[in-house]
Amino acid sequence: MASDRAKSRRRLASEAGQSTVEWVGLVLVVSAVIAALGALAGLALPGGELAGAIASRLVCAVGLAGPCASAHDALSVAYGGALGSLVAERAPQIRYEPGMSALPVDYRHCREDRCAAGPGNARVARSVSGEPAAVFTHVVDCRPASPTPGANCSGAAAGNRYLQYWLYYPGSATGEGSTLLRGAIREISAELGAPTYHPDDWESVQLRIHPDGGTEMRASAHHGYGGGWQPADESAYTVSGGSHAGTVEPAEFARITPPRRLGLIPLEPIAEAHPETRFAITPPWRKRVWLDPEYTGTD
Numbered sequence: 001m002a003s004d005r006a007k008s009r010r011r012l013a014s015e016a017g018q019s020t021v022e023w024v025g026l027v028l029v030v031s032a033v034i035a036a037l038g039a040l041a042g043l044a045l046p047g048g049e050l051a052g053a054i055a056s057r058l059v060c061a062v063g064l065a066g067p068c069a070s071a072h073d074a075l076s077v078a079y080g081g082a083l084g085s086l087v088a089e090r091a092p093q094i095r096y097e098p099g100m101s102a103l104p105v106d107y108r109h110c111r112e113d114r115c116a117a118g119p120g121n122a123r124v125a126r127s128v129s130g131e132p133a134a135v136f137t138h139v140v141d142c143r144p145a146s147p148t149p150g151a152n153c154s155g156a157a158a159g160n161r162y163l164q165y166w167l168y169y170p171g172s173a174t175g176e177g178s179t180l181l182r183g184a185i186r187e188i189s190a191e192l193g194a195p196t197y198h199p200d201d202w203e204s205v206q207l208r209i210h211p212d213g214g215t216e217m218r219a220s221a222h223h224g225y226g227g228g229w230q231p232a233d234e235s236a237y238t239v240s241g242g243s244h245a246g247t248v249e250p251a252e253f254a255r256i257t258p259p260r261r262l263g264l265i266p267l268e269p270i271a272e273a274h275p276e277t278r279f280a281i282t283p284p285w286r287k288r289v290w291l292d293p294e295y296t297g298t299d
Contacts, residue, residue, distance in 0.1 A: 078266035079139050087137050087163055090215075091259040092205050093236040094133070094167075095251055096124075100239065103127050103257065104167035104203075106134040106265060107279075111200070113171045122254050125261035133257045136267040138164040138284065140293040143211070152292040162293040163207040166267060166284045167239075172201035200279040203246055205237045208293070219246030220298050228296070 075084035094104070103118040103126075110116055110131045118124045118133075125133050140162040142153035151157075205219045208229055217232035218225040230248050238251045271285035282299065289295045 074266055075137065075264060078137075078268060083139060083141070083161070086161075086209075087139065088264060090163055090207055091135065091262055091264055092165055093234070093259055094257040094262070095236060095238045095253045096255040096257075097238065097253065098255075100255075102169050102171075103131070103133045104135055104169060105131045106136075106263070107168045107170075107200075107277075108270075111170050116170050120255060122256070123261070124255060124257055132263050133261060134168075134263040134265055136166040136168065136265050136270075136284070138166065138267050138290065140164070140291065142293070148291070150291050152294075155294065157294050159211045160293075161209040163209070164284070164289075164293075165205050167203045167205075169201040169203070171199050172281075200281055202279070202281060202284055203239070204284070204289075204298075205246055205248070206289075206293070207232060217248045219248050221246055223298055224296055225298070 072084070072088060075087050078084065079087060101117045101120070102113065103116050103124060105116045105127065110127075110129075115129045115131050116127050117129075118127045127133075139148070140151050140153075140157075141148045142151060142157045142160050142162070144159070147153050203220050205217065206225075208216045208218075210216075215232040216229040217237070218227065218229050219237045226247060227249070232248070237246050237248045238253065239246055267284060271283070275285065277283065284290055288297065288299060
């Protein structure tokens with residue numbers, strides 16, 4: 001009897017393995033056919049990204065790649081395999097100015113300063129309350145074969161890809177910095193009718209990738225992108241205390257969040273599903289730079 005049960009288990013395992021192989025084969029065949037049809041139709045699909053995106057979706061649908069809620073799978077589903085991998089590979093290292101305690105977080109889970117306050121360790125990935133460091137992503141593709149719908153891809157933008165990394169902080173304290181006087185500054189400024197603090201803060205760091213692979217980088221600071229586009233030797237940028245204004249100038253600070261410790265969250269599907277979400281300032285999907293990647297303002 002035991003021998004029969006063992007044989008039955010081996011047979012079922014063999015059939016499951018064969019089924020998995022057949023599904024993988026089917027996914028690859030379908031992807032190859034779509035890529036071939038695209039080429040015949042003159043679509044010039046870049047790097048087979050469409051086929052990769054469809055394969056990724058099919059693999060997730062049949063449960064062959066583990067939970068599809070993982071960051072890498074989410075990026076692949078949102079942008080296709082190759083572009084999703086690029087977004088992950090070029091995620092920035094965040095360097096924090098001394099005295100800054102806030103971490104960028106997922107606003108759907110944390111919208112209070114206390115839940116975003118992180119430890120002072122050299123490498124930080126979670127706030128004291130357990131919120132993971134998170135960055136929202138957005139891609140503007142200005143390549144002729146795959147332009148982002150509605151994007152302004154004229155002029156300097158033509159042919160480029162733009163990777164936008166959006167950071168949300170529950171509050172902004174412009175003018176307070178990281179000094180011990182920030183509490184007094186906030187109280188006095190509020191009494192004078194010119195508060196230095198407001199809830200919600202969206203900042204961003206963006207990469208511009210040229211057709212030849214050359215890459216430049218810029219970061220938001222107050223009402224624009226201070227310093228403009230600069231060569232991106234490394235995807236690292238510094239966040240100041242208080243206002244969270246960013247810069248891509250070289251700086252060595254002990255407190256950082258490495259790229260691999262960041263949760264990367266595609267923002268397009270969230271913005272599409274919940275465009276009405278209210279913030280004290282304009283959210284990324286309502287900013288001009290969302291579809292006009294060369295725009296120099298942050299409004």
